[in-house]
Amino acid sequence: MKRIILSGGGTGGHIYPAVAVAEALGRHYGANAELLFVGAEGKMEMEKVPALGYRIVGLPIAGMQRRLEPRNLAVPFKAVLSVLRARRIIRDFGADVVVGFGGYASGPVLWTAQRMGVPTIIQEQNSYAGVTNKILARGARRICVAYEGMERFFPADRIVHTGNPLRGRFCKQGADRGEALRHFGLAAAKPVVLVVGGSLGTRTLNEMMKAWVLSLGGAPAPVQVIWQTGRYYEREMREFLAAHPTDGVWQGPFIDRMDYAYAAADLVISRSGACTVSELCLVAKPTIFVPSPNVAEDHQTKNARALADRGAALMVRDDQAVASAMPLAVGVLGDPARLASLSRGIEALAIDDSAERIVGEIVKLIG
Known part of the structure; x- marks a missing residue:
């Protein structure tokens, strides 16, 4: 049994690529894989993911507000608590690999997994990498990207051009x-x-x-x-x-x-x-x-x-x-x-099997 953690949320742009990969993992492994999503408490993934039939657990992680607000004072404490909770989740679940798709929860989950020796994969959707993914890339085994030229941000020997995984089938021919x-x-x-x-x-x-x-x-x-x-x-x-x-x-x-x-x-x-x-x-x-x-x-x-x-x-x-x-x-x-x-x-820039390409990288890492 393969045990795979998927973490992504905050917006549909992080959630649905993770779900697309989960669906592709289901097609590849069938009943021989157990999946667990990790999200941020209070964010949309905590409703969307269970509605699609997947198990999810939440971390208390929150982002820093740009304006000076009292709740910013709690952010460092929530980050520490999230790391501690992520360690327990990864250990109790027995994760073979952790895949991050962006969003608040991905940071502490991938950072913790890397320090526990669990292989990690980053899926970067955009042509410009965020600060968190740049840091996490140092310990990631693979970085799956959708754009050329991402060696500006990531180690070139770990970049794999997979495109962005999408739910549903989009194609040029399409509907009548x-x-x-x-x-x-x-x-x-x-x-x-x-x-x-x-x-x-x-x-x-x-x-x-x-x-x-x-x-x-x-x-x-x-x-x-x-x-x-x-x-x-x-x-x-x-x-x-x-x-x-x-x-x-x-x-x-x-x-x-x-x-x-x-x-x-x-x-x-x-x-x-x-x-x-x-x-x-x-x-x-x-x-x-x-x-x-x-x-x-x-x-x-x-x-x-x-x-x-x-x-x-x-x-x-x-x-x-x-x-x-x-x-x-x-x-x-x-x-x-x-x-x-x-x-x-x-x-010319289309990739129609992105989720399958990412699953291929997961399979390579965990055998």
């Missing part, structure tokens, strides 16, 4: 486009832009859509839009569109059929989180990235820049997107050669 258009109530005669900013949405992309609708002045839109507002902004944007009705715009707080959204879209405007970038590579969609400026170490800009510098995507800064992103999208849709070039460029 006719079905997808009917699902959103769109026509085949006009191109489609997919505007997506995550489950909570993004103020910038929603303001971009409002500015574009107002710029039409009631005239027919040159393109159709699938507009995901996010739950947080749903009511405000629904009321806006009711006051400014525009043909060919589907609007909703979330998209339950992303396969249809990708099949219908001729171009995507999106944030540039690591898993989103990997999805877009697999579906080979021409993309304009609008990186969020409100993330650690500005990693979304670095993710987008890694593609833009290779001609695999376009990038618009967050503070310029409201005025310029939709006009850019309309212009690109009028240039078939540019669309085709962007599609080829982003498809």
Whole structure:
């Protein structure tokens, strides 16, 4: 029986890659492996992971707030307690390997495992490594990455280019486009832009859509839009569109059929989180990235820049997107050669077996 600890959380970008690897481990080992997730108490992984059928235990770890707050005083004590608890978890579980996917809990779990002589693997989703992973990489046996050039941050002899593991199956062929258009109530005669900013949405992309609708002045839109507002902004944007009705715009707080959204879209405007970038590579969609400026170490800009510098995507800064992103999208849709070039460029970066590649590295370490 192989015993494997997976640690990642805080956001879906850390949780779902870990779950994708757990699913691949299940396919590889079947009943011959026992998996345990380790997360941070009070974070979303403590609900999401059990809902998917996996066992999880929590650590009291917390991050330092940027502003001066009294709760920052407890952070060092929580870190020490988390290390002590991680030691007990690893010992009692009898872990053969620990795999970290980022998030608060990964730090103490991997750090402790390395000092206990348990092999560790890091999965770095972004093109710019965070401080914690740079430190942990010194003791890691493998560092699984999604971007080229990561030897800037990690020992080159331990880097393995695996891509980012994703749940579900994303591919260029995907769903039937006719079905997808009917699902959103769109026509085949006009191109489609997919505007997506995550489950909570993004103020910038929603303001971009409002500015574009107002710029039409009631005239027919040159393109159709699938507009995901996010739950947080749903009511405000629904009321806006009711006051400014525009043909060919589907609007909703979330998209339950992303396969249809990708099949219908001729171009995507999106944030540039690591898993989103990997999805877009697999579906080979021409993309304009609008990186969020409100993330650690500005990693979304670095993710987008890694593609833009290779001609695999376009990038618009967050503070310029409201005025310029939709006009850019309309212009690109009028240039078939540019669309085709962007599609080829982003498809060349796709890796469709990332989870299996990471499982292969786990198998090598534990036999």
